[in-house]
Amino acid sequence: MTVKNDKNIIIFEGINTLSVSLSLDCGQAFRWSEKEYGIWHGVAFGKAVDISQEEDKLILKGNFSEDDERIWADYFDLGRDYFSICEKLKSDPHLKVAIEAYPGIRILRQESWEALCSFIISQNNNIPRIKGIVERLCTHFGEDLRNGDFTFPSAEKLALLTVEDLAPIRSGFRAKYIIDAAQKVANGEVNLQKLSSCDIDEAREELIKIKGVGAKVAECTLLYGCGRVDAFPVDVWVRRIMSEMYPDGLPDCTKTVEGIAQQYLFHWRRNVE
DNA sequence: AGCCAGGGTCTGC
């Protein structure tokens, strides 16, 4: 799979069913921007990178250490057979339309704390403003990478802050939820590590212990932050999809990959008309 | 100006 891996560049070859731009900009992650045509810049796992793709190559440029190859392969979920999953999903006519309109969306395996915190911020909010709040959260409280970028601040760091400390990020009523989440994660009351492998209903209950985390935010955390592609977040757009297209529930072809189906339907529905 | 945004909490039946 890897062709090249040195200090400043990693290239994965033979990659199919991946659109970098769609995957990074379909409302699942909030820290990526297209700094010039076809080159996406952002920070994940505390590392700044530039990402592009050519034919079947996924190209990463940055300042790499040994484990970065594994980290980024994992981030883009390269170990999962999206080609076969999409073929199966396309047996449903609506999913066929959505997947053919926006091919190559993958579910990114983000850090669980970042996903949890980001989707707390997302509540009753729109994507451009979510990005702004997350950006200010990072510049004010993240670690300075000395190149203009900042890491996503740890739960431990945020757990020491007060609601007033968060005023500059202008997150509104969500500030108290961010603090509560940070405290419960930092003191171990909520164990994010185990959420990727434990029973999914148990995982949902664990997350809902946090103030400001309901069914939707919990589901997003499991899908984007815990690699649980059977999680199925329902926001206003997905609610529309369900009433318009699936009044009797999801088709059988989505079993075990409901979250992937959700992402294609969500992005398609937001972009029609 | 008013409505909407990847919702959740709290209160009152």
Next chain:
DNA sequence: GCAGACCATGGC
């Protein structure tokens, strides 16, 4: 259990 007010903020 369930509907409805309310919550901050900004884009349109």
